[in-house]
Amino acid sequence: MKFFQVMSKLEEYSIREHLVLDDYSYKENLQKLAGTEFGKLHLIKRSYDGWADQKVPYLTDWKDAFFLALTNRFYHLVENSYLSKQMAKTLEIFIENKKKEWTNPKEYVFSHVDGLQGMVEYKNNKWVFNGHIDLEDYRFTDQRFVLAGFEIGANYSTSNVSDNFWEGYYEYKKVDSSYDNLKNLFKLFYFMSWIQMINENTNSSSTSLTIIKNLVDKIELIFDTK
Numbered sequence: 226m227k228f229f230q231v232m233s234k235l236e237e238y239s240i241r242e243h244l245v246l247d248d249y250s251y252k253e254n255l256q257k258l259a260g261t262e263f264g265k266l267h268l269i270k271r272s273y274d275g276w277a278d279q280k281v282p283y284l285t286d287w288k289d290a291f292f293l294a295l296t297n298r299f300y301h302l303v304e305n306s307y308l309s310k311q312m313a314k315t316l317e318i319f320i321e322n323k324k325k326e327w328t329n330p331k332e333y334v335f336s337h338v339d340g341l342q343g344m345v346e347y348k349n350n351k352w353v354f355n356g357h358i359d360l361e362d363y364r365f366t367d368q369r370f371v372l373a374g375f376e377i378g379a380n381y382s383t384s385n386v387s388d389n390f391w392e393g394y395y396e397y398k399k400v401d402s403s404y405d406n407l408k409n410l411f412k413l414f415y416f417m418s419w420i421q422m423i424n425e426n427t428n429s430s431s432t433s434l435t436i437i438k439n440l441v442d443k444i445e446l447i448f449d450t451k
Contacts, residue, residue, distance in 0.1 A: 260393025340375030
């Protein structure tokens with residue numbers, strides 16, 4: 226049995242990577258466009274997380290699944306001695322406190338798990354969104370989770386997203402009121418996941434070790450322990 230997939234080519238730039246550059250015009254407009262398109266996408270929602278064609282909810286709810294995965298990633302870093310004893314203790318306390326403060330989202334939005342993925346071009350003196358990409362990784366998930374992924378961005382930044390982005394996003398979608406309180410928890414998950422992924426998919430080369438150190442530095446920067 227043969228299977229075929231029909232795809233369209235989208236021209237110009239990946240918005241995820243292009244947003245981190247500084248050498249182009251009208252970046253503020255591109256940031257607002259990113260918020261607008263992400264907000265539009267998040268209007269697609271349902272009452273449980275999972276893949277688009279999933280008919281029933283998982284037996285394990287989102288909170289339990291998230292913290293189980295986060296704990297596994299935490300122990301991976303500890304067992305590989307990527308964290309100092311002080312940092313490990315700081316993160317352990319932080320995770321336990323956020324677990325107590327956690328609230329499940331009222332809805333799950335349709336989104337790429339790492340944030341906004343799409344192609345843009347600069348045409349007729351303005352940025353134009355040409356369409357979403359990497360559709361095989363889209364699913365219904367926690368809005369707070371993917372917004373934190375977007376804030377990190379393609380360069381593993383720890384800075385907050387711009388006001389221009391939120392201006393575009395809020396035109397279409399409100400943000401869960403717990404986002405500011407929990408977003409560093411989600412950012413921690415992303416950084417830990419990338420470290421574990423590098424360990425499992427690459428050799429212990431100097432390049433991979435440098436990338437891992439950079440990610441650990443980002444975790445420390447979030448918690449301002451250096």
